Amino acid sequence: METIVFALQIIVLLGAIFIGIRLGGIGIGYAGGIGVVILGLALGMKPGNIPWDVILIIMSVIGAISAMQLAGGLDYLVQIAEKILRSNPRYINYLAPTVTYFLTILAGTGHTAFSMIPVIVEVAKEQNIKPSAPLSIAVVASQIAITASPVSAAVVYMSGVLEPLGWSYPILLGIWIPTTFIGCMLTAFIITMFSNLDLSKDPIYQERLAKGLVKAPAGTQHTELKKGAKLSVLIFLIGVLAVVFYATxxxxxxxxxxxxxxxxxxxxxxxxxxxxxxxxxxxxxxxxPRDAAIMSFMLSVATFIVIFCKIEPGKIADTSVFKSGMVACVCVLGVAWLGNTFVEGHINTIKDLASVWVGKIPSLLAVVFFFAAMLLYSQAATAKAITPAVIAALGISAANPGDSYIIVASFAAVSALFVLPTYPTLLGAVQMDDTGSTRLGKYVFNHAFLIPGILAIFLSVALGFGVVALLA
Structure with a gap:
């Protein structure tokens, strides 16, 4: 009987996620709620904890970025990024992920990559490079950078868990930033060296070109900035630095x-x-505490931008960043709650398996993080669902922090949001690449982002284990 119930629980978990993926967007969060209802009322599972801290951090950061966007700050950052990309267009495969990586580091959300996708496509076409190469690495880099951003919910949560185990906030950033960035750059090198980048030889591009579906490169676009654009960026930067300083x-x-x-x-x-x-x-x-600090600092940043940049607060909710950020909150609420309900219901089994397998082969935690992130659709939600179980399974504590290095080194693997081709920035890249080189395959998983994503995570985790071994 227990086996049948467990099978039904698995079916509900995967079924809700599958329905959410088919619905797309905010529907992923909605379907997660249905899964919790069925698991609770029909299969007797106690609902898990709602990740309120993660949701609230996302909301506060998105609130600040949305205010900056309304003030014209994002347009200013895009202009700077476009200049960087156009200054050395031949190196677009390296510059594109560099730009999206550091935009995410600064903002704490990968949705900032949306603003760079059209520029990346334009520059790639000008250089006769398939946009799929720089786009795929750039989107992946924007996801992995979440695990290195000082203002992301994932980093704030994980640093809070690891600090009592002897890993301080500045040391963690000192590990996660270089390992993930180098991992992305090595991925860019491999893709550049071993991919056919010649756009003119792509048959789908030639077919679309013949049908007049490909726009000619428009060159640099000069957008007049709002008066408060630069000031809003300065205020936001001061806020980020304040978070880092206080947390340190x-x-x-x-x-x-x-x-x-x-x-x-x-x-x-x-x-x-x-x-x-x-x-x-x-x-x-x-x-x-750190999570309260980041929320209060970001809300303060938004307040200062509203006052000093003279924007209308009522219009903030109309910005694209605010809309995508609130969608992300609902998705985390539904899917993370669903995942936590299932994990908490089988916590003892998970602990037993983790203590046996992760204890023997530490790198297996990265594999667990990878597949969990693929289903839970959030770096922070994945970290929060899996990490406590692993810590309990391995007997890690402040008095016995020995195996905590496994968590530090494997953290980048929670970024596997690219596996299922449904993430907003991934779909945005497919839709905005009018050459047709960035496309989804017939078999769901065979898309342009899978290999660069797996490579970047593998290299980031491998570098993570190398660095923590040196620190041990």
């Missing part, structure tokens, strides 16, 4: 030495004793 300050690697220094000032009864006492009151104990 409250991490043990900085907080403990600072606390010792502050205590010495207080004990010396120097002229700085009063100031030292004030500083101590903020860091001992920490009053505002």
């Amino acid at each position: 300050t409250i991490s043990d690697v900085m907080r403990l030495p600072m606390l010792n220094y502050v205590n010495s000032l207080i004990a010396s009864d120097s002229s700085l004793a009063v100031l030292a006492s004030i500083v101590k009151s903020y860091i001992d104990p920490v009053i505002v």
